Amino acid sequence: MSAPVFKHTFDHAGYKGTVEVPVGLYIDGKWVNSVDKNAKTIPVVNPSTGEKLLDLPEGLEADVELAITAARKAFNEVWGLNTPGFKRGEVLIKVAELMERDADILASLEALDNGKTFGAAKGFDAAEAAACFRYYAGWADKVHGKVIEQSNDKLTFTRHEPVGVCGQIIPWNFPLLMFAWKLAPALASGCTIVIKPSELTPLTACYMTKILKEAGIPDGVVNVVNGYGPTVGNALSGSNTIDKVAFTGSTAVGRKVMESAAKSNLKKVTLELGGKGANIIFDDCNLDDAVRYAAQGIFFNHGQTCCAGSRIYVQRGIYDEFVKKFVQVTKKVQVGDPFAPDTFQGPQVSQTQYDRIMNYVECGKQEGANVITGGVRHGKTGFFIEPTVFTNVKPGMKIVEEEIFGPVVVVAVFDTEDEVIAAANDSIYGLASGVFSQNITKAHRVAARLHAGTVWVNCYNELHSQVPFGGFKSSGIGRELGEYAMENYTEIKAVHVRLTGYVGPVPPL
Structure with a gap:
């Protein structure tokens, strides 16, 4: 018996039409069901509504x-x-x-x-x-x-x-x-x-x-x-x-x-x-650019990015101004229907991920960090979370050390270059980091000292097929x-x- 076909009709501004997708197991050029009689189906859910889209035929070891x-x-x-x-x-x-x-x-x-x-x-x-x-x-x-x-x-x-x-x-x-x-x-x-x-x-x-x-x-x-x-x-x-x-x-x-x-x-x-990207904002940066890139660095793809800049370190002289502008940008992030043209952030992928992220938010509050925006559910259906910003964070907090994989960011203050490099490198992860400074000598020096497979200077989340991507450490x-x-x-x-x-x-x- 051949595998089933999932059929769905789209009717949104970007595309209108019915799409047929064969689902199951594609082996040797044919769509088939499992040869194992114990195989079942896997429910695939629409994260925008929480409703089931289809039952996906399961493969097992024999397949x-x-x-x-x-x-x-x-x-x-x-x-x-x-x-x-x-x-x-x-x-x-x-x-x-x-x-x-x-x-x-x-x-x-x-x-x-x-x-x-x-x-x-x-x-x-x-x-x-x-x-x-x-x-x-x-x-x-x-x-x-x-x-x-x-x-x-x-x-x-x-x-x-x-x-x-x-x-x-x-x-x-x-x-x-x-x-x-x-x-x-x-x-x-x-x-x-x-x-x-x-x-x-x-x-x-x-x-x-x-x-x-x-x-x-x-x-x-x-x-x-x-x-x-x-x-x-x-x-x-x-x-x-x-x-x-x-x-x-x-x-x-x-x-x-x-x-x-x-x-x-x-x-x-x-x-x-995984990753726990450190995004370092020096006081000689282009502040408006740094704010925009920092927001994009964490909220792009709903924070579900291994290289997300989920730790932002801001030099003391511009900390208050950065936080003010960053919160303003965060509050403008449009959360909602992924098919709506003005939406920037859709839902988290599943109920499990939603619950995991919200548990981290609660943990951050209990550990003494301050939520200055977000931290709550968005809407009544689906797995939507308001973009969340924590301040008053300290080393050792779970929200500082562990990968959350959602639209949650911590913003910490630093004074010296050595101090922030030590903080940035104080992680089991080493996938990506960012550096914002108009001093190109400093930017190169810091990039060389960061323990990360990718360092973005005065930008973030820029990926190209010809540029290698991967991590240090864990x-x-x-x-x-x-x-x-x-x-x-x-x-x-x-x-x-x-x-x-x-x-x-x-x-x-």
Whole structure:
């Protein structure tokens, strides 16, 4: 029996039309249901209303094994080095073109099951995801080794070969964009994939299978298995027949993925994990720009961003003025229907996330911090939270140290450069930080001293396909994007060719 199809009619300013999305398990080019009779369905909820959108067919371990088998067969027969790099690049360009054609549909689906605004989903997520495929299309025929000169009687060179079959586990905060970040470099390198979307936000990954098929991706090259982390995710990370696993999500789950990978076949691992970004505002900054970037840095994507600037440190001389202006901007953030043109912040993704964030808000109050705006529910339905700003915060508070993953920010005061660098680096995380100063020497000096994989100077949340992204410390292992991501999906082989006869020491006969 074939898998069901989710049908939804959109009627908003950005897109009007009915979209059909096959849901279930996409294995070897076909949409199917689980082969395990114990498989059930997963309720997918509209976070704007709290109402169920669909029942998503669940995949289990047996389905993952079938998907891995299909991916291995495709790697050995129709993809990998069987398809020249320039041909892989042509297919990826076609994927990008089809994504741009269907940008309104992809953005609408993101807004529906994730809750992000249609405008952001189209202008950022869909656009950047397509750009990512186009960028890696250019890399597909540029992966090559080197000749290593040794002597006239020996040729030594390296080959950069695709890793093989990759398991990829993508999060719910940027479903489409993370699909592209994971898939594009893997396909460009010649790898085949079994991908697990978040069970909360499966729709764009499911729809993308239609685009991949139309673009000419052979059956079995990309397989999608929907399901829960403890079943499907663990089956991927713990598989003895997968060559690499890539995961984006929480640090706690990332540790489990790494442990599972180590206990199985010691497969290669890439982890993009949590963060607690420090945004440092010096008194010689352009204050209005700093305020706007700081607000965007925390409230973009409803605060559900691993690199969110959730700790703002402001130098004492401008602290009061910054807080005043920052609160004014925060109060202007439009919270509401993600399909409304003027909405900036939609709902949190789920009831669980809503409850988790509100628990942090209450914890902050109990620990003595001051809520100067927000901290309450927005509206009566859905998972909406008013943008929240805390002051009077101290080191050791949970809201200062732990990743909240919502529209909640702490604003602290500092006096000296050394003091703020120590505070910024006093975290288990090291994903991203920001520095605002008109003194370029100071900005460079501070950027060099921050323990973070990305440092934005006089800006925040600016991401590009050609620039690597990843974290220090508990924020992850490896880098995504840019040339660096290609290293995640290739193995380097050294080949030694002796051009003359035996030249080693003569063994005794």
